[in-house]
Amino acid sequence: MRNELVTAFRAAAVTLVLTGIAYPLLVTGIAQVAFPAQANGSLINDTTEPSVTMGSALIGQSFSDPAYVNPRPSAAGAGYDAAASSGSNLGPTSKALRDRVAADVARLVAANPNAPGEVPAELVTASGSGLDPHLSPASVAWQIPRIAAARGVAADRVRAVAAEFEQGRALGVLGEPRVNVLLLNLALDRRFGQPHLGASITPK
Amino acid sequence: MTVQGWIQIALFTAAVFALTKPVGAYLYRVLETEERPLPSILGRLERLCLRLCGRTADDEQTWRAYAVSLLLFSIVGIAVTYGIQRLQGVLPLNPQGFGAVPHDLALNTAVSFTTNTNWQAYSGETTMSYLTQMVGLAWHNFVSAAAGLAVAVAVARGLTRRGGPEGGKTIGSFWADLIRSTVYVLLPVSIVVAVVFVAMGVPQTLSAYREVTTVEGAKQVLALGPVATQEAIKMLGTNGGGFFNANSAHPFENPTPVTNLIQMLLIFVLPTGLTWTYGKMARDQRQGWAIFGAMAALFLAGVATCYFAESHANTALAGLGVDQATGNLEGKEVRFGIANTALFATVTTDASCGAVNGMHDSFTPLGGLVPLLNIQLGEVVFGGVGAGLYGMLVFVVLSVFIAGLMVGRTPELLGKKIEAREMKLVTVYMAVFAFFVLVPAAWASAVGYGTSSLANQGPHGLSEILYATSSATGNNGSAFAGLSANTPFWNLLLAVAMFFGRFAMIVPVLAIAGSMVDKKTVAAGPGTFPTNGTLFTVLLIGIIVIVGALTFLPALGLGPILEHYVGAAGKVY
Structure with missing residues (x-):
């Protein structure tokens, strides 16, 4: 159980960085370069x-x-x-x-x-x-x-x-x-x- | 109703059908084989993620271990998102300077996004910082959908794995399923779709809101943000939590009819694909198509009813000198019109998505009945990512059992006997849903602190309450949004409903998988009821409708059905 809880924390951290930070920042970068007019409203x-x-x-x-x-x-x-x-x-x-x-x-x-x-x-x-x-x-x-x-x-x-x-x-x-x-x-x-x-x- | 409207609905249906096999085959390849795509990029990322989690891909789990992993992961997720909302005032990426989200609202939202509900008691553009939207919310859009996919595949493994050296008592590894669903499916598709959305006009920026001076000289503040990235996964993961209050009706979330079509396809693409994946796992594609057939029939019945109802005039406007030839336009956007709004409403509630491109609260009584009933049927019409398939498999087990009763034989599914333990678990699954829809609805209707949140009176008020508890327990997230749900009572009540509607239903489903995986497979005999043909599809539809009708018809009679008749008689409240 304790092992599982540690894994749960680690999995949360890994997925959070990947999907909550890396993903939006990557797409923001692409968007601001490729489609600045649309990306800014x-x-x-x-x-x-x-x-x-x-x-x-x-x-x-x-x-x-x-x-x-x-x-x-x-x-x-x-x-x-x-x-x-x-x-x-x-x-x-x-x-x-x-x-x-x-x-x-x-x-x-x-x-x-x-x-x-x-x-x-x-x-x-x-x-x-x-x-x-x-x-x-x-x-x-x-x-x-x-x-x-x-x-x-x-x-x-x-x-x-x-x-x-x-x-x-x-x-x-x-x-x-x-x-x-x-x-x-x-x-x-x-x-x-x-x-x-x-x-x-x-x-x- | 117009010819163009029906053509659009037919076009959408054809596209869904065409995508089913390729998507299903891709999901099978990712989750059930060792030949996964792009091993040098995605394979590396997968192994890196698993290593950082401290796991390897092949530690198979029993249903209990699988359920414990899922629950622990979800509880950590609730805690993290609660914390981010409480601390957003001191965290970065908060250009509007929003303060901490209040306790009850933060808890409601954390549970909401962790359970793939995305019920929103808040208004995005006035409450949540960019960081909260990205890290606290969009993160859950990924992992709650990945967890749903994981559970669906685990349940399918339970039903389809054969005894002996191959199976034993395990149903897969939660951590591997979670990471693989994210890395191979959700993330790559979201990146591509988000960029396409930006090209079509959806904003993607970290800059503050923009103040402009309108043509007539007034000030207008344009809420902006990292919208496109949220939008892509919001639809693909059948989450439905909008960046802005108006969700996919907002021109920045859903600017054109083309983005609208893409959004609707994204809702259905994984749930429909999973029916094919299930057929592949059962080594009989017709098992998957039989389920697909039942889902498609219920979908078409729903969209036809909703489109028909919404093409009628709004009775509140009768006799006022308004030309209502087009239909009921209150709460609808011009670019989508009646057909695309009715279609979107049906799709988003067939699945457990809950995004809206028009306001369901302003639908005609029968038009609003369709999304409400879709949720109450258990969102098994393609359904949420994963949740649709495992919910449908529960109905499959029930149907096989009832068919067995009719012919007096021990029921079996895919060569495995269905026995008392499985049926008890099916009953728990059904009872949990009915309980958390109806009891909170009854409570809220009976007390002043429940009814004081209503925007509409009369039968429509009951519909607002019933929609809220159905949406929360069904993990849908759409609303009859006139209900002011941001009160401590509603926030806590619906948080409880969402939590039990997710986990008190997943645990019995995993338990069914655990008890089925262990059973010996017997060859089909003359008494076996085939689960891969039209007869089974018809029976399955019948069972779904009967269970839903028996449970919810009395309440619906006092809400939308009553409103239909009093509205036609010209009464307003």
Whole structure:
């Protein structure tokens, strides 16, 4: 028994060094040399001021200005808190969920008077991570009349930019068609200029 | 449901099937032969590790010695990980300056990772330092999976070794099985997969979290870390403990549909391969395929039900003017959609993985019933690394026994008689699981310090409790995560459930192996019930479903099934 206990300690030490220290350090080394951009979070820098980092291409961020595509509701911290990922975990018979969605629907309908059809479910449901960087093309299209009006450009011009950012299924099969909201909004700014932020932003 | 959704599910199933034989053959080569791959690299590493452990590869152990080694190793593992969490504030690689993890949470987490559960009462990005994640947690992702593989192979040896000079009373060496599983299987695959994950966008850095200024001018802090290395072994070892709170729903853990497919394949690859390894050890591949068939049937039934349920609208949103044509999207990521989330949920609970790419708590009642029931059936649908095979072999023994009762013959499996001792051990195995799921659930439902953690009321509240105790005892680790499980009561209750759900089930299984290895093999006669055909597969499925249903249907009736009907009637709580 005592022998076994000694072996247990030694085996723990050996495997800990091998898998808990050597393995992650080796892969960190490879990753930092071979794929530094991805390994450090796929960061996006401001095109005009390259020293300013504006976010990560993989992580959603809050947009509430009518001139931007607005993302899904987020349960991560106070909303898109990338240091506190979370879903809402509200179940299908939750009154809190029903009340939250009812409020979001009222807000969205008021802000999007010319939107086609009912509110897409995506725009009133929180994602699993609270950091979902994407929307489906349909959920982007639903917001385009509002964005075009806010930017004072024709809706078709906005649609053309959005279409460029539509990402299909991987290998034609995997996943769902989607649009990266942050990348599209940056492109809208490049194409049509930055909107005047501030007054129009209503804190959530 | 969409055609594209079904194509993705079919594609995944085909890939799992295609990998079964090559992976099974590789595991056999590593664990049961002397012709192991890459002797000049991996062989050297294996011998070095064993020498540092003070062992040689050939000291065979009886089941008792095997169990003692496993238990001692696991208890040391719990102590080390508990200590690292308590000391993380003064240890290096803590760029966010996290302090010591509280006692009850540290104990819960240490037991959780040692038992291959990876139940997470904490939120990774706000609690654990990089060192704790790497050394305290990812280390267990390797060794708890290696221990599971070891036990599965030891049990298969017990059933398949023949008496006489070859076998005797021993079922292998725990230390050799542990080291070989780590060195030849888990480590090389993890290195390759981790690098691939980084290439696809998963971070791998030791630098601190990054603060950025968003387009609208707000501050956003991006949690980073050595994520890819954790992610690879988290899936391959069916551990499931996420680096971040949102687990594989987090875009840094699982950025694309391709990483998602790889993650799901990693969960199933070793458990499915083991069915082939078992067939090889039994010198009859059809023994392995019969088990594979039962598992595959239960898997397909589960994923079809879950996908069907999740493609329906969320009843809480009915009548609010929301277009829910796609299905229930609360808690799901756009890039995965309904099909990949339902598939992931089924896979992660068929196996004892517990990683999630969407929030099970927000599933429709019947969609959430599938992962819960998968856990309660014993996670034998491919199952955890090792745990799936040895759990399934217990059901095989039970099925053979019931078949024997039906025809009035002494039951036998692979030419060895199943007798009273084995059946008592099977009963212990089943009873331990039912006890630690249902009794803690009943306790927690009846007291204020249990129910005060609930995020949802009504039948869904009971589902949250039932899911927690099932997940802990089943060593799964996924959750109806609305339950605030980081309280002293829940941390301790679930730590106990996880500990007994692992070791009070492994010990009887090893005891069965120990008593079977010693038995004389008799030739099959006309009264022998063949365990390698379709009839046996059907019987095995029946036994699994009946045992699970008899044990858990009353509780499920008060949870998800009741919620389905009240939800359809438009009620909210």
